[in-house]
Amino acid sequence: MKAQLTTEKTGLNPAYRGKEARRAKLAGEPYDIAPKLTYPVGTIIEGTAAFVLCTLPEPEAVPADEECHAAVVAFFDRPSLRERFAMLRQMKTPAVFEQLPKEMKQYVTVVTSKWEGSTAEKIVNKEQTVQAPTAGTVKQPKASGSTNESTD
Amino acid sequence: MPYEAQSTLGSKVQIAITAVDTDIPGTQNITITGEDNVSFETGDIADDVNSKKASGVAEPGTLSFSMLFDPSDTVHKHLQSVHNTGGSGVAVDMTVFISATGGTRAATCNFKKFDLKAEKKGGWMADVEMECLDRWTIVDPS
Numbered sequence: 001m002k003a004q005l006t007t008e009k010t011g012l013n014p015a016y017r018g019k020e021a022r023r024a025k026l027a028g029e030p031y032d033i034a035p036k037l038t039y040p041v042g043t044i045i046e047g048t049a050a051f052v053l054c055t056l057p058e059p060e061a062v063p064a065d066e067e068c069h070a071a072v073v074a075f076f077d078r079p080s081l082r083e084r085f086a087m088l089r090q091m092k093t094p095a096v097f098e099q100l101p102k103e104m105k106q107y108v109t110v111v112t113s114k115w116e117g118s119t120a121e122k123i124v125n126k127e128q129t130v131q132a133p134t135a136g137t138v139k140q141p142k143a144s145g146s147t148n149e150s151t152d
Numbered sequence: 153m154p155y156e157a158q159s160t161l162g163s164k165v166q167i168a169i170t171a172v173d174t175d176i177p178g179t180q181n182i183t184i185t186g187e188d189n190v191s192f193e194t195g196d197i198a199d200d201v202n203s204k205k206a207s208g209v210a211e212p213g214t215l216s217f218s219m220l221f222d223p224s225d226t227v228h229k230h231l232q233s234v235h236n237t238g239g240s241g242v243a244v245d246m247t248v249f250i251s252a253t254g255g256t257r258a259a260t261c262n263f264k265k266f267d268l269k270a271e272k273k274g275g276w277m278a279d280v281e282m283e284c285l286d287r288w289t290i291v292d293p294s
Contacts, residue, residue: 003170011171012245012258018286035258035289039172047170055226060174075226084224107275110178111222 001068003050003061004134009039013143034143043141051075054130057118062131072130076123085124088112162251165217167231173247176227178220184248184257186213186287213259213284215246221268221276231280235266243285256292259284 016035024031039045044064045053051071053061063069075081090096091108100108115121122128165182166173222228234242247258261282270276 005172009172009174010247011168011173012247012260014171016289018289021289022287035291045170045172049230050170052169052226052230053172053174056174060172081224101273103271103274107220110220111225111275114177114222114225 001048001050001071002044002046002064003054003068004064005039005041005043005045005053005061007060008041009043009060010036011039011141013037037141037143039141055120057114057120059119063133065133069130069133076120076130081124085115085121088115164249164251165215166247166249167227168245168247169227169230171245173245174227176217176219176231177225178222178228179217180219182215182217182248184213184215184288186211186284212286213261213288214264214282215248215259215261215284216265216279216281218277218279221278223276228278232266232268232278235263238263244282246282246284247291250294253294254292255290255294257288258291259286259288261285 013033013035016033018035021031021033021035045061050061051063051068053059054063054068054072055075063072088108088111091100092112097105097108119128123130163179163182165176165179167176168174219228234244243260243262245258246261247256249256261284263280264283265279265281267279268276269279
């Protein structure tokens with residue numbers, strides 16, 4: 001399945017070899033392959049987990065094919081997700097929250113801070129819909145991160 | 153030299169999802185080992201050491217962290233799913249940002265442990281341990 005990035009992201013450069021970079025550094029030779037790649041906005045990514053980036057509280061990608069779109073819609077349409085959001089909202093009400101142990105207060109605060117007012121919550125509450133697949137221009141990643149200085 | 157962030161204060165752990173680095177929310181107690189610039193020959197070692205060291209060989213890095221596990225979080229579920237379906241046979245690209253310095257470390261790792269626990273007073277916690285296939289790459293040496 002395919003998704004299109006809506007924010008600039010990075011990823012490990014598959015061409016980078018730590019062993020060769022260390023060897024080059026010890027020998028005082030240049031090693032010009034950067035350890036990271038930068039994926040610009042609009043990059044199409046492909047893989048079985050591509051939908052995960054479209055289902056973050058603030059999605060970092062939108063579906064770029066029907067398979068990804070169907071997976072995202074199915075993720076947000078789960079009754080268990082609506083039930084969990086309802087339970088978290090209930091736990092955040094002052095009357096309930098004040099009675100919670102300190103550790104549970106921390107847990108509820110951290111978990112709800114991700115979801116409250118997020119795009120994902122709006123989709124789950126049917127206030128917003130999942131964006132239909134878009135056919136964007138495929139962009140190539142760029143090398144990022146220092147090269148010869150960058151290895152241990 | 154291993155170092156540990158008890159309170160992460162903006163430090164974060166990322167997992168590559170379809171090659172793209174993605175934040176893992178709610179991480180705590182991050183420990184990474186194996187980034188020392190250790191490279192030696194057998195002749196460098198003093199005669200009185202009591203253990204043998206292979207020439208120029210360094211241990212691979214490790215990564216461990218705990219997180220406030222949210223079953224509705226898609227990244228947490230992905231992490232759990234990769235562990236459960238692939239176990240130690242699936243390597244994932246991991247990145248650690250150290251907030252105080254801006255340093256960035258990256259490595260490809262295998263799972264060693266993904267333990268879930270729900271305590272009486274708190275919510276779900278997950279303890280994760282990973283072993284790197286190589287030593288940590290210092291993307292940003294800060």
